[in-house]
Amino acid sequence: MKKTIEPLKILVVLGFVSTFFSCNSDTKEKEDTTVAKADTTTSVQTKVEPVFTPFDIVEINHSVKDYTKWKAAFDADSAARKASGLEFIVIGRGMDKPNSLSIAFEASDVQKAKTFVADPRLKEIMEKNGVISKPGINYYHVIRFNPDSKEKQWVLITHKVKDFDTWLKVFDNEGTVSRAGKGLIDVVLARGIDDPNIVQIVFDINDLAKAKARINDPALKKLMTDAGVIGAPKIEFYTTAD
DSSP: OHHHHHHHHHHHHHHHHHHHHHHHHHHHHHHHHHHHHHHHHHHHHOOOOOOOOOEEEEEEEEEBSOHHHHHHHHHHTHHHHHHTTEEEEEEEEESSOTTEEEEEEEESOHHHHHHHHHOHHHHHHHHHTTBOSOOEEEEEEEEEEOTTOOOSEEEEEEEEESOHHHHHHHHHHHOHHHHHTTTEEEEEEEEESSOTTEEEEEEEESOHHHHHHHHTOHHHHHHHHHHTEEEEEEEEEEEEOO
């Protein structure tokens, strides 16, 4: 009987061990799958926001006789601009004066940009292609930028302040949400390169009537005075050129 019983015991034990490890293996695989799914879910949900890097711009303002003629010459000179480190951003046409232009470029090297702008060649090209006003040329360091700007209408506000940090606190206390409720969407905040107390702000306009009402509001004038704005700000309304 012993010879018969012992092999049976061995078979039972082996069967139990096999079943035990098989169950453990299945459990481990399920755990691994669960962890893998969790890791996948985490990686999908995690979104890394791009880090904003401040950049420099050159802004040129002038009036032209004929926009179409001027634009053709402007496009033809793009290679020379790129060679000087200038990358085209936007052309704004005055809302009330469509031949009054504001052109912005990103500048990879401000000194190279200044050399390009000061070259007599550029003056000749401008005169030949119908520029009828003395160009206004300004250099700014952009410290805030909203890449989601999409409106065709915008307003450019430029003014000088006594102290930038003091002005910025007042500006931030007003807040982007408050301005958006008045038709003004923050797009650009920049400081003058040659004079850092010159501040330029660009707002997209999603409601022109509200935006103009806010800009003409005496409460805004008081807010600017409290923030240390010196003199009257320069305010220009533009439409993005096609």
